[in-house]
Amino acid sequence: MxxxxxxxxxxxxxxxxxxxxxxxxxxxxxxxxxxxxxxxxxxxxxxxxxxxxxxxxxxxxxxxxxxxxxxxxxxxxxxxxxxxxxxxxxxxxxxxxxxxxxxxxxNFPRGIPATPPTTVARAPVPTGQAIPRVLDLRMRGVSRSDTPNGPAEGNPPRLPREQMLLSILLPIGSEEGVYDVALVSSSGQPIRTATGTSKLQDFVQVLPVTFDLSGLSPGRYELHIRRAQTPWNTYSLLLE
Ligand SMILES: [Zn+2]
Structure with missing residues (x-):
């Protein structure tokens, strides 16, 4: 006891x-x-x-x-x-x-902070030149790379040939994450590539990428988009 x-x-x-x-x-x-x-x-x-x-x-x-x-x-x-x-x-x-x-x-640093917040340049953004653009792919039919001309590709979205901050509205059901984007010519050659991280905004996954489309020939292109290591999805695109 x-x-x-x-x-x-x-x-x-x-x-x-x-x-x-x-x-x-x-x-x-x-x-x-x-x-x-x-x-x-x-x-x-x-x-x-x-x-x-x-x-x-x-x-x-x-x-x-x-x-x-x-x-x-x-x-x-x-x-x-x-x-x-x-x-x-x-x-x-x-x-x-x-x-x-x-x-x-x-909590109350006096004077100059010991470690000033480092601003990381995510991507070279030429201020005053890149124009914000929106590419709406929400209702676009997703087709795999091997069948680029799906039924919804009859009237492809259009983009001007200029430097832009492109906000891609990803198809419904897309997941948040890091995406690779490639602009591919009709001959299958990737001419522009970019990487961005999508964020959910008002129930839509918005993928921001910086694209310089100036100097390209007008016409039909393909936009290839994939998240992480998943297969590419292909969308037709018309450069004006
Ligand atoms: Zn004693």
Whole structure:
């Protein structure tokens, strides 16, 4: 059966009694130069650190109270132990203060931040030249590369031959992710490639890519689009 915490170690009353006895002992009333019947240093140390059960410490306290050498030794261990606790407490407090200081300095940076936010140029965007365009493929029939002329390809979407920031509205059911886009000529030659990450906007996957279609001949092309390593989907496209 487990004993309650206050009963396990030296009680406050026992300690008081011990300290009271100390005065008497200090007068070397109980000098015991030969240390007869004395507990060993380890036991005294454990008692000072409250590492002995009440049963173990019962007779010990009686002895210490009546043995000057033991009491002096015990007092020394006790003092060291209490200093240790105080030091640990001071250290813990200092650590807490330091932690608070770090948190504050991180949340309230003064002057120039240590690590300025790096702006990563995702793609070369020639400002003032690229024109935002939207290519709506939501209702376009998806056909595999081997059958590029599906039933929905009769009236292909049109794009001007210029530099553009193209927002491709992907077909319904498309998944979010990184997409490869390639503009392929009628001879099957990829002439422009781009990569973009689609984002869901108002229930539509919008894939932004930068395309420079200036300098290309007008006519029919194919736009190949694939997500990650999935097969390509092909759409007809008319450059004007
Ligand atoms: Zn003793």
């Amino acid at each position: 487990e004993m309650n915490e206050p009963d396990r170690f030296l009680s406050r009353r026992q300690e008081k009694d011990l300290l009271k006895a100390a005065n008497a002992v200090a007068r070397t009333e109980f000098a015991n130069p030969r240390r007869e019947g004395c507990p060993d240093s380890e036991t005294l140390n454990r008692l000072a650190r409250r590492r002995l059960s009440l049963e173990e410490s019962g007779d010990l306290t009686d002895h210490i109270a009546t043995c000057s050498p033991c009491f002096i030794e015990y007092s020394r261990y006790r003092a060291v132990y209490k200093r240790g606790i105080r030091a640990a407490y001071v250290l813990a407090s200092a650590a807490a203060v330091l932690l608070v200081a770090v948190v504050i300095s991180r």
